[in-house]
Amino acid sequence: MTNDIPVNPDRFLADLHALRAIGASGVGKGVVRPAYSPADIEARDWFAARIRNAGLEPRFDPMGNLFGLAEGQSLLVGSHTDTQPEGGWLDGALGAVAGLEIARAAREAGGPAVSCVSFQDEEGRFGVTTGSAAWAGLLAQAEADALTDHSGVTLGDARAVMGDRLGAPVDPGRFTGFLEMHIEQGPVLDGTTEALGVVEAIVGIRDMVITFDGQQNHAGTTPMHLRRDAFQALSAFNATLNERFANVVTPATVWTIGHVALHPDASSIVPGRARFSMQWRDGDPDRLKRMETIIRDTAAEVAEARGLEVGFGPMLGIEPVAMDAGLRAALRDAAEAMAPGRWREMPSGALHDASNVARLMPSAMLFVPSIGGISHAFEEDTAEADLVTGLRALAHAAAAAAP
């Protein structure tokens, strides 16, 4: 057993609240600090000063990802400090400040070697986790620079605002692994007495638009048995799918019809067309594939039985990312040490920077509860006792895993 890194919970919480003040907005502990905004850059400058103050080396890479480097080989710990357009104080900030505190405390204690990081644009102003994606080589800089936000600003112009802060790329080879703590952003832990979740995998996502084409008709003169009603097809598809999935899914699998467009979408007209989104997520690529087969077969059968045509749009997807076995074991040991019997293993249903960093090095994640499961909203919060339990467990695992 390695000695723990002697983290300072008060200093950690004070830094979290100091960071929260930058871009504080909306109700409660709300924060508005989108990537590359003045508030985001101010937060990064504050974070760089804290890094320097801790005796670590602050370094911005070309995307504006901010590293706090220990000397030589080190374990990397962190997350991101940008927020959603209407965000909470912990989404990203928790993991970044925990990384800062662990790296700082480790340096004060004379080891082990821990660096910290705040990735840029995790919330996807310009795409999906673009800062860590660029660092991981999944997104070329020229390609990244051409991405635009909703108002048409390019990422290239946005990062130019960071000026001469931006430096050379940081070599991933100097890190032996990556740990990321994050709020769960869902209701699972909050519904229990558990304080921690050790992430098994970041789930894969499949997303497809499906269309039923039937016959638009007068809603008064068309008898029920002669209708080819696209909404009725959608409803029947949904009901059958829910039944058939029961034999395939786990309690962690999710699927969603979140978008529906009927045509012509009028109360007096039998809808001739229904276009809808079908999204499903799971940590197991085989299960994602089995679900796809059921979706396609069910849609085709419903269309055939009711005299409609079915169309499938392109399948978009993100592959599941399994967390590193060794780091997961370290997090399990740490969770049991800091919250005996009050933790579980669970998938992450949301994407995180760790999805990208896992391409470069062993990576793993730790969750703390989200009150009411709320995230991406000003109301997002977590009990401070849970934040501290998370910090201690993460430090315990970092001590075991760091070189």
Next chain:
Amino acid sequence: MTNDIPVNPDRFLADLHALRAIGASGVGKGVVRPAYSPADIEARDWFAARIRNAGLEPRFDPMGNLFGLAEGQSLLVGSHTDTQPEGGWLDGALGAVAGLEIARAAREAGGPAVSCVSFQDEEGRFGVTTGSAAWAGLLAQAEADALTDHSGVTLGDARAVMGDRLGAPVDPGRFTGFLEMHIEQGPVLDGTTEALGVVEAIVGIRDMVITFDGQQNHAGTTPMHLRRDAFQALSAFNATLNERFANVVTPATVWTIGHVALHPDASSIVPGRARFSMQWRDGDPDRLKRMETIIRDTAAEVAEARGLEVGFGPMLGIEPVAMDAGLRAALRDAAEAMAPGRWREMPSGALHDASNVARLMPSAMLFVPSIGGISHAFEEDTAEADLVTGLRALAHAAAAAAP
């Protein structure tokens, strides 16, 4: 048995084709002749000339409804000559020209007394069947004049274009009853070998917006069993409703969910709100009421079981209009005489001028088949043999019913 009115099918068809040439547009036999448009007024002037030529008295009332008056007490036969923005050649025109031919032939034969009519704005450029509604006293002239079309033109300004054509109101007291022939605008007759439909009732309509309010959530981090998904509630409501209606409806009852709006309507977000239209139609007011009870109970039960709130918008409705028993009997006899064994009794799922005129006098309707059930489209059509069978049957019934 009364002697038949000796209608002339060739003259009737020639008039129908002459009328079709006014506003001919689009593909096939398409017509664009919206109420009060230059083409509509040209068609009314043509119709007035044909009336005068037949020895009847043409008379425009203040709305632009055009009557072809026989002397003294008479039976009124007709429909309308305005069309949808993209209409067919028979919707309205068939019944108006059939009225002209029957009134003309009756006058030539020395009796019985039959008048004809072309109502204005049946297709609702300014509302719903506004011309016959105003004549029937269901819509005051000042109220009618304030109605606007989609581009903001008032009915008052639109009818002013008809200038000094417009005359005094026509006294409904001079008519003993009203017969209207119309294309079915649905697929029922076309799917059989039947040539005629005797309308039992013009169905009533109930229309209500229903809302399920659940909880908007992240589609990745919210487990299925913790979701309060508004689309899933809608789908479950629809499935249960279809089952429960089975014990209440007749083959002529229809119900439609034609409009659906999810919020926020995104593929990655569990929908927190579903707002949708629920419309149902039947000729029996009691059945409409029983269906309403089932709808409200089912929506409330589904919401309760799934932890959502349900909201019901105001109930809009049009009452069913039963056709006059005596005129229906005359039409049944006429149908059996002209198409033995090839006719049925059926409801009208669409509204017609007869809905309004029935407030003033005994009224009934006769349907001929619509090819493919198509209406409100350029492609609308009916075999000419069916048009002539309809004319003969309507004339037979008129001979029996006229004073």
